[in-house]
Each structure stands twice: as structure tokens, then as C-alpha cells.
Amino acid sequence: MSTDSQRLHALDAVRGFALLLGVAFHAALSFMPGWPPGIWAMNDNSPSAFLSDAAFVSHIFRMSLFFFIAGYFGRLLHQKLGTGAFWGNRLKRIAVPLVAGWVILFPLIGYIWMTGITKTLGFTPPMPEMPKSPLAIPLTHLWFLYQLLVLYVGAMAIRAIVDRLDSGQKFRDFISKLVVVSLRAPLAVSVLGIPLAFALFSIPVWFYWTGIPTPEHSLIPQIPATVGYGTAFAFGWLVHRAGGAALEALQKTWIIHLIVGTGAAAWMLNSMHAQPMAVPGFTKHAFAYAFGVGAWGLSLGLTGAALRFLSNYSATRRYIADASYWVYIVHLPVVAALQVWVGHWNMPWYVKFPFIVVTSFVILFASYHWLVRSSFIGQLLNGRKYPRNGTDPKSPTPSPSGPRPARDSGDGPVAELRGVTKKFGSITALSGIDIEVRAGELLAVLGPNGAGKSTAISLWLGLQEADTGDVRLLGGSPQELAQRLGLGVMLQDVELPKELRVRELVRLASSYYANPLPLEETLRRAGVTAFADRAYGKLSGGQKRLAQFAIAICGQPRVLFLDEPSVGLDIQAREALWQSIRDLLAAGCSIVLTTHYLEEAEALANRVTVVTKGRVIASGSVDDMRALVARRQISCETKVPLEEVRTWPGVLEARVDRGRLQITAVDAEAVVRRLLAADSSLGRLEVRQAGLNEAFNELTRDDSVAKVNKEAA
Amino acid sequence: MNAQVVSSPDFPGQPHSRRVLGAYLEEIRCEALRMLRNPGLAFPALVLPVGLYALFAVLIAGEAIDKDPAVGIFLFSAFSVMATSMPALFGIGASLAMEREMGMLRLKRAQPAPAGSWLVAKIVCGVGFGLISYLPILLVATSMGKLPLDTGATIAMSLTLIACAIPFCALGLLIGTLFRGSAAAGYANLVYLPGCYLSGMFFPLPQSMHWQAPIWPQFHVNQLAMHAAGVEKFQFIPVTMAAAAVVGFTVLFSAIALWRLKTKG
Numbered sequence: 001m002s003t004d005s006q007r008l009h010a011l012d013a014v015r016g017f018a019l020l021l022g023v024a025f026h027a028a029l030s031f032m033p034g035w036p037p038g039i040w041a042m043n044d045n046s047p048s049a050f051l052s053d054a055a056f057v058s059h060i061f062r063m064s065l066f067f068f069i070a071g072y073f074g075r076l077l078h079q080k081l082g083t084g085a086f087w088g089n090r091l092k093r094i095a096v097p098l099v100a101g102w103v104i105l106f107p108l109i110g111y112i113w114m115t116g117i118t119k120t121l122g123f124t125p126p127m128p129e130m131p132k133s134p135l136a137i138p139l140t141h142l143w144f145l146y147q148l149l150v151l152y153v154g155a156m157a158i159r160a161i162v163d164r165l166d167s168g169q170k171f172r173d174f175i176s177k178l179v180v181v182s183l184r185a186p187l188a189v190s191v192l193g194i195p196l197a198f199a200l201f202s203i204p205v206w207f208y209w210t211g212i213p214t215p216e217h218s219l220i221p222q223i224p225a226t227v228g229y230g231t232a233f234a235f236g237w238l239v240h241r242a243g244g245a246a247l248e249a250l251q252k253t254w255i256i257h258l259i260v261g262t263g264a265a266a267w268m269l270n271s272m273h274a275q276p277m278a279v280p281g282f283t284k285h286a287f288a289y290a291f292g293v294g295a296w297g298l299s300l301g302l303t304g305a306a307l308r309f310l311s312n313y314s315a316t317r318r319y320i321a322d323a324s325y326w327v328y329i330v331h332l333p334v335v336a337a338l339q340v341w342v343g344h345w346n347m348p349w350y351v352k353f354p355f356i357v358v359t360s361f362v363i364l365f366a367s368y369h370w371l372v373r374s375s376f377i378g379q380l381l382n383g384r385k386y387p388r389n390g391t392d393p394k395s396p397t398p399s400p401s402g403p404r405p406a407r408d409s410g411d412g413p414v415a416e417l418r419g420v421t422k423k424f425g426s427i428t429a430l431s432g433i434d435i436e437v438r439a440g441e442l443l444a445v446l447g448p449n450g451a452g453k454s455t456a457i458s459l460w461l462g463l464q465e466a467d468t469g470d471v472r473l474l475g476g477s478p479q480e481l482a483q484r485l486g487l488g489v490m491l492q493d494v495e496l497p498k499e500l501r502v503r504e505l506v507r508l509a510s511s512y513y514a515n516p517l518p519l520e521e522t523l524r525r526a527g528v529t530a531f532a533d534r535a536y537g538k539l540s541g542g543q544k545r546l547a548q549f550a551i552a553i554c555g556q557p558r559v560l561f562l563d564e565p566s567v568g569l570d571i572q573a574r575e576a577l578w579q580s581i582r583d584l585l586a587a588g589c590s591i592v593l594t595t596h597y598l599e600e601a602e603a604l605a606n607r608v609t610v611v612t613k614g615r616v617i618a619s620g621s622v623d624d625m626r627a628l629v630a631r632r633q634i635s636c637e638t639k640v641p642l643e644e645v646r647t648w649p650g651v652l653e654a655r656v657d658r659g660r661l662q663i664t665a666v667d668a669e670a671v672v673r674r675l676l677a678a679d680s681s682l683g684r685l686e687v688r689q690a691g692l693n694e695a696f697n698e699l700t701r702d703d704s705v706a707k708v709n710k711e712a713a
Numbered sequence: 714m715n716a717q718v719v720s721s722p723d724f725p726g727q728p729h730s731r732r733v734l735g736a737y738l739e740e741i742r743c744e745a746l747r748m749l750r751n752p753g754l755a756f757p758a759l760v761l762p763v764g765l766y767a768l769f770a771v772l773i774a775g776e777a778i779d780k781d782p783a784v785g786i787f788l789f790s791a792f793s794v795m796a797t798s799m800p801a802l803f804g805i806g807a808s809l810a811m812e813r814e815m816g817m818l819r820l821k822r823a824q825p826a827p828a829g830s831w832l833v834a835k836i837v838c839g840v841g842f843g844l845i846s847y848l849p850i851l852l853v854a855t856s857m858g859k860l861p862l863d864t865g866a867t868i869a870m871s872l873t874l875i876a877c878a879i880p881f882c883a884l885g886l887l888i889g890t891l892f893r894g895s896a897a898a899g900y901a902n903l904v905y906l907p908g909c910y911l912s913g914m915f916f917p918l919p920q921s922m923h924w925q926a927p928i929w930p931q932f933h934v935n936q937l938a939m940h941a942a943g944v945e946k947f948q949f950i951p952v953t954m955a956a957a958a959v960v961g962f963t964v965l966f967s968a969i970a971l972w973r974l975k976t977k978g
Contacts, residue, residue: 050953255972315729461823484825491823495815499750500743511739512826514732535750555825 007247008076009313010306011069016321017302018066019328021058023364026141026332027356028055030116030339031349038125041116041336048349052209056272057265059211060291061298063144067229068299070148071236074155079240083156089383090152097381098145101329108333109140116340135219141332143216150221151233176242179235183249189260189300192235193292196228200288206278208268208287228292232299247307254304261297264290312480323368325381330367335360413472414439414559414590415460420469422455422614429455431614432469437559442581442591444601446625447611453594454492456611457561460592461489474558485514488557490548492564498537502528502547505536506554513555525583526550527576541568549577559590566600578603601625632668635660636685640678648674660684733827740826740834748804748838758803758842762796763849771857782861783946786870789854790938791914793847793874794931798881800842802901805835805882809889810897818974836882843878847871866942873941877934880959883966884930890973908932933958 029040032055033047078086118124139146166172182188200206203213203224212229215222239246250257268290271283278284310317338356345352372378379385413436422430430452437443445453458464459471462478476483496505506523510516523529526549531539536547545568552560562581566574581604585591595601601608602622609619618625631652638661645654650667665671668687675682749755770778770788778785812818821831851871854860860867888901909915911925912932926932927950936955939947 458819458823463819463823481825481828484823487823487825489820489823491816491820493816494820496817496820497743497747497812499747504743504746508739508743509824511732511736512824514729551824561823 007244007307007311009317010310011072011303012321013310013317014303014306015066015069015073016317016324017306018062018069019324020320020361021062022141022328023331023335023360024357025055025058025062027335027339027360028052028353030343030356031353037120038117040339041113042339042343043120044339044343044349044352045345046347046349046352048353051349051353053269056209056211056269059209060265060268060294061261061302063212063229064232064295065299065302066144067148067151067232068236068239068303071151071155071233071238072240073236074152074233075237075240078159087152090149092380093383094145094148094152097329098142098149101145102139102142105142105330105333106138106140109336112333112336112340116336116343119340119343136217137219139216139219141216142329143214146219147215147221147225147229148233150226151230154230155233155237172241175238176246179238179242180245180249183239183246183253183300186249186253186256186300188235189257189293189296192231192296193289195231196224196292196295197285197288199224199227200291201285203278206284208272208276208278211291228295232295250300250304251307252304254301254308256301257297257304258301259297261294261299261301264294264297268294313482322373322378322382322384323365326368326372326377327361327364329381331360331364334363413437414474415592416470416472417456417459417466418470418472420456420459420466420471422452422459422464422466428614430459430466433611433614433616435609435616435619437590437592438607439590440585440588441606442585442593442604444605444608444622445592445594445611446596446598446601446608447594451611452614453611454563455614457491457563457592457594461487461561485512485555486558488552488555488560490545490552490560490562490565492567494548496536496544496547496551499535501533501535502539502550503532505547506532506550509551510554516555517553519554522550522554525580526553527573527580542570542573545569546573546577549580553580553584557589559592560584562591562593564594564596566595566597598625631664631666632687632689634663634665634668634671634675634685634687636675636682637661638675638679638682640675640682644678645675736827737830737833740830741837744831744834744838745841747808748800748842754800754804754807755842758796758800759846759849762792762799762846763853765795766792766850767853770859771853775859778859783944785854785859785861786939786942786944787947788915789850789860790870790874790935790942791909793850794877794914794934794938795909796846796850797840797843797874797878798905798931798934800846801836801839801878801881802885802888802905803898804842805839805885806888806901807895807898809835809886810892810894813889814894832886835886836879839882839885840875840878844875847874862942869941870938873937874934877937877959880930880934880963880966883963883970886970887966887973890970927958930959930962933962 028048028051029035030042030044031046031048031051032040032043033049033052035043037043077089081089114125162172179188182191196212200212212224213222215225239250268287271287275283278287335356338359342352342355372381373386375385415437417430417433417435420430420433421428433452433456435443435445435456445456447453455464459466460473460478462473462480462484465471465479471478473483474486478484500508503519503523506528507519510519510522516522517525520529523532526546528543528546528550531543536544539547545565549562549565552562565581566577569577578600581591581593585604591604593600593604605622607619608622608625610617610625637659640661642654642656642661645651645661645663648671650665650671651663652666653664655662663671672685672687675685766788770785770792774784774788778788818831851860851867855867862870884904885901888897888904892900908929908931911918911922912929912935913922913926914931914935918926933950933955936948936950937952937959940952940955
């Protein structure tokens, strides 16, 4: 199950993506066909309709996505810091970069623009007039920081009002529920764009391509941007309030959102090609609405996809996400200078555009690495300074920081299922099961076929996700690679590539682990040295199992999952396998073993858990279990009355079935002796051990279970 | 010593990135060994295209090529697409279907294998085998003088043809996830062979058949090759459209395949 901090990794990645996409977006703007000189720094001599379309598509959603995530993190930060410290933090992270960035970047940008326009026109254009109104400051691409500050002011004001009116939080709880339902349905995508649609429709001269006109010319908040990005910010804020359920809904609906968003984008491209300039009428209405649907579909879809696929921690992604803020703030002069430089090269756009993007990223990331990451600028922008020669930080925190899942400290349980339910269609494989594996022990999980043993194992291995409840492995989620690095596994019903030799298979498996055993040592411990150079397809059944065992232990796992390891082994091989397992236990490895064979559990286990029909019906030491299954079935033809037999000590159950007396007893010898004494004509006597399956079946309706459980506890 | 290693909370040993790189390389090595040791795949994929090319382009159509160099490039492209796409499609499709049936993917997902390393290995080997089966055709064509192109165009065309193994890797992936076991190879043939003919890759199609050519990946791949070689006679759609279609096919096939893998395993 995902934890909050894992989700923050995903959202951080999305924000970084939105910012970096902005760099590519601006890099494309010198290639726009039909743009008059002066709109952008350069008009390249190889315009591209493709880049125009691609830039439009990214323009649809990238800022909405950014503000959506900003809203989410805004509330998170506010919850963590309180209003006063929140403002302090925002002023440092947003207002200072806005002012300082503008002062340094604006002259550079102005100079490059003049150079580029001169190059495009062939003569020096007149200097643009200074703005007449004091508020008409050209913010350049840093407008988004200003807009963000405006939205923070709005959010704080609305929050104060709502706080006063809704002191019982009923209204807010209702809104949170609405958020979750609307994401799950998923209806939010069709509703959230409506305010923006009105704002866009009322723009008198609207080139479709511009979408939400960029509010870069003035400190006075512009209506379409404030409405569009304000909705995004507010919804992000509300999604944070709605908590994990909202994110889960997003995660589940990512593909639908992406399809809706892509569909809207495709329709817009199509109608834009027919008529690039809005004419009042149906198309303008539809376009304004489609823009909202596209922005929300793509934003929610990408966020959901990130939650789905990028929730685990990755050092590379962390680095990129950290760098993205700096990269975006300073990218414009770099990108524009490159555009001006290559603008007249006699080369096609598909060479020049990638060149600009790649070169910009190299310059920008290098500047981040050497100027920012370990300096006060990094401290200012990201709230964190990395040591200069620091490698990958071991306990990374996404910004704004949340705790990382604690790694296993060594004495807690190494693997746990807590209240886990897992259904496959109408079949309940596990229903509210609790199992824990303690450090250094061997837990045998016994149960008949279809009891849920293998499902439990596959949850621990991260192969499946629980419907409800908590699955933990080595103190974290088994979906995370960091956790799985500590496990070894031998599954049932798995065949390995028949063309490969055992040695090659073990070598491959060893390469996954951080600290594998030396190859020869693995082969020796698993007892496969003798046939290490034979192709897997040519091995006997038992040899195949041993080869799989070698693969399970090669990474020096801290917890080892063995699913029916000794099926198909002869006695000698089984003894050898058991010895290897004992050695692993002695070395501190924890082991989970599923088996049909009670004797295997007896030989190896510290504890036994019996699972039937998806529930734990008994758990305790091996001796407890032995007592449970030591009962035997006695069957005979006799005149001794049933009622009498039922009162005898040692008799658990007695009934008459087709003229024969059927007794279940714990002390069969004593019962048989008494039977023979009571009835000398007794015939067709049979005594047999109750099989495990019978014992399990009986256990499910036997109240002795509760007793054993109690003792075990 | 073991106890110490086993109970340490973090995972010491090789740095993260080097270990991951090592795992990728090892995975690629094993995949390549498997393909090489599987004669049922290696032989037809490596020998068939060059054999057919020698038969058709050199023996049968030899004179036509001498008259019109564009025909030579056309035939070269057709058989080269066959050479680069077959190992990708059949190698990945059949082996993946088999591996799913045998539970190998389940095991790999449980192990701490870097995400997608098996997939990368398959793609690298698919493209690599495509290259191995393409080179003999190139050798035959240039040594017999059936490829009238300058060096730059030859390189551009070669790179295009080899890169075009990737959409077929995606198609193989799709087939490998839709069908199980030995059925996969049959289905792969079912979608692959008609495409070779109906895409107009081997011979120009009559006008009435043109409408359906763009639904086959082979058509777009071939168009890219024609653009790379600069043969205007056989360029039917703009290069950007062909490239977009190839990328689109790749994304579509892989998306469905990955979705299937996720939901059905």
C-alpha cells in the first residue's frame, strides 16, 4: 500500500515534469509557422507545423498541472507550518526568486530579444516604449511566481472566511467527499473547466493557439489566467484535504483522464487548423470548453499516471525534481540565445530544435549541479543544501518534506499482513487475515490447496495488491524495489529458460542484488555445483527445484519466501535442502515456507500458521500443531452404543455411518483397547492417521482452534 | 560474516547505478544466449531474408534494377524490413508468450530485478538480431551493385531500417501478452505476413488497394526508408506522417501490451 510520502514523490515528479516541459515549449516557439517577428525572440528559417501542434498540446495543460500540484503542496505546507510560517516560507521560496530572478534575467532577456528581432528583420527595430501604467511590468516567464502569490493570498482569504462560517467542518467534509466522488466517477474533468470556458469565451480577440493568454504584461491579475489557474490551484488544495482516497481515485482513473484529455486536444487541433482565430459562435464555445476538458484531462491523467507508476523513490527523479525549479527560472535567456544563434542555420527544424533542447538542458543542469545544488541558492529554492561531494542521500525527503517509511530496524516483524482481504472476482482468497513473520524465525504456513497460502506470499512479494489492509515487507511496501532487494524467492509452478545453464541463471539473479554471494558459493550452498553447467531444460525435476533454490538464496536475502520448496525432491536432496535452510536461519535470515508436508514444518519451523479458506485458523508452535493433528480415525462394526463411546476420554467425536462406528480420537490406542474389551465380537477394525487436509477441514468447525490460538498468544 | 551482512539495515555493496547497469547487461547477455541457442528462431530469421533477397533482387529482378535504380532500392528496403522486423516480432512474441506461460515473469517481478530490465533486454536483442540479419543483405546488395546510393544515404537508410525493428518489438510484445505458449508464433504470422503484401512493401499495389496500406506498420516503416534513401518515386506520404505513424503504432502496441501484463500478468 502506498504511503503519503510515496505519493509526494510522484507529485514532485509531476511538478518537475511540468516545469521541464516548459523549457521544451519555449524552445519550440522560434519554429512557429506564421508568427510575425517580435512575438518571440527569433523566427527560425525552418518553421514547423508539427512543433506548433506539439507546443499547443503542451500549452493546454502544463501550467494548469503546475498550479494543481502547487495547490496540493500549498495546503500540505500550510497544515505543516501554520499561517505565519507558511507566509515566511512562501516569501522566501517564491517572492525572493521572483524579484531577484526578474532583476537579473529581465535585462538579459531584453538584450537577446533585441538581437534576435534585429536578426529576423535585418534592421534594428525601435526600442519598445516603456509601459505607461506603473503596474504594467513585463514579468516575462516569471509571471507564474507572481500568479502563485496572488493565489496564495486568495486561498488564505477564502480559508479565513470558510473557517468562520463552517466551524463544524461539515461543509468542508462534504466538499471533500464530492472531490473523491467526482474523481472516481470521473466527472471532475467535465466540470472543472467550465469557469475557464466562460473566461475564455469572453475574450474578444482570441487566437485559439494562445489558449489561456499568458498574464505576463501586468501586475493586475488577468481574468482568464486567474480563473483557470485559480481553479487548478483550488482543486489541488481540495484534493489534499480529501486525502488518500482522492489520490487513489486519481491513480485508478489515470487512463480515462488521459484519453479524455487527448481526445479534447485532438479535436482542438483539428478545428484550429480549419480556423485559427475565434469567431463568435458554436465553435468558439466548444473550443473554450474543450480547452478546459483538455487541460483537466491531461493534468489529472498525468498526475494519476505518476501516482500509479512513479510512487517509488528514485534518486534520478529526485535530482531532476530538485533541479527543475532552478532550471525553469533561468532557462529563458539560455533557450532564447540558442534560438537566435541557430535561427539562420541552413538546417531543418528537426535538427535544430533537439539541438536547442539538449544544449539548454546540459547548460541548465550543469549550472544547477555546480552553482545551486550545494549553495545558498539551492537552500533558498528547495529548502535544502546537498553536500558538495554527497552521493545519493540515504533518507531522502520530497519537498515539502514528509517522512520516509522507516526501514526495518532488525527486531520488529520482517513481513506482515494486517487485516488483509484479497478477492479475485467473487472468490475471497484472503479475508481479513493477520500474519506476521518475526526476524530470524522460520514461519511455516500450512493449509490445503486453495487456502490462500500462495496469495499471501504473492502479496508479500508485491505481485499483487491487497484490496484492504496493510502489507509490509522489511518495514516498507513490497512494491518498492528497496524492500524487494532484501528478499529471496522460490515460487511454485515456475519454469526457467530451458536454454540457459544453471550457472548463467544464478549469475543473472545475482546481478539484481546489492550484495550477492560469490557465484561458486551460491552453487555450493544450494548443492547444484555438480550440474551447474547443464542447461536448465535438461535437468530432472528435483534438480530444477534446487536450481531455483540457488536463485532464491544468491542475494543473501534477509527474508526468504519458499513456496513448496521440496515438491519433487528425493529424500537425499530434501535433506540437503533442509540443511541449507537451517544454515540460513543460523545466519539470521527469516524464512516463510509454505508446505503440504507437516514433517517439513516439524523439521524446520519455529512457528506454524494454518490457513484455510482465507483465514488463519490456528497458529502456534510445532507442538501445538502436532497435538491438533495427532487425532486418528477409528472405524469398526460394533455393538457398543454410540452414546457410551462419546463419553470415553480421548474421544473427540463419534457417529454411525452406514452401520459402522466412526470415532475421531486423540489417544487411539486407549480407545481401541477399551472397544475391544467392551465388545469381543467387534469386527473390521481400522485405525488411520487423520490427513492434514482432514485435520484442517475439521479445524475450521472445531472450537479447539480458539483454544490453540489462545495458547499460542 | 554472513550474519553481519544479513542484518545490516541498508544494502551495502555496489553503488546503485552500477548494479542496475550490471543487471541490464546480464539480462541482455542471457537473452542473447537464449536466442542464439534456439535454432528454431535463429536460423530462419538470419538466413531467410538474405536468401530471398538474393533470389528475387539479384536473380529474378536483376535486369529491372539495372534499368531503374529506384526499383533496386525498393526491393532492398522490402527485404531489409523483413530482416529487421522478423527477429523482433517472432523473437519477442514467442519467447514472451512462453515465459508468461511458465511463470517466469512472475518470478522476475518478485525478484528485485530493475523494472523493465527483461523488456529492455528483449528489445536490445530484437534490434541486435535485426542488425545481424540485415548486414548480409547489405553486403550482398552493395557487392552485387544493386544498391545505387551514396554512402550518406546508405547510412541513413540503414539506421532507419534498424530503428524500425522497434515498432515490431512492440508488436511482438503485444502478441506475446495476448496469446499463450506456442500459439503466439502462429498469430504473429497471421498479422505479419498479410501486412508484408498488403502494405505494398514487396510490389506496388493497384490503385484500388491503396486505401488500406496505411493500416500496416510495414507501410510506414518502408516509407521512412524511402525518405531516408531519398527515393521520391516511392514516397507516398510525408516523412513526418510516416514517423508519427511508426511512433503511434509503437506506443499503441506497447500500451496495450503493458496494460495486459499489468492486469493479467
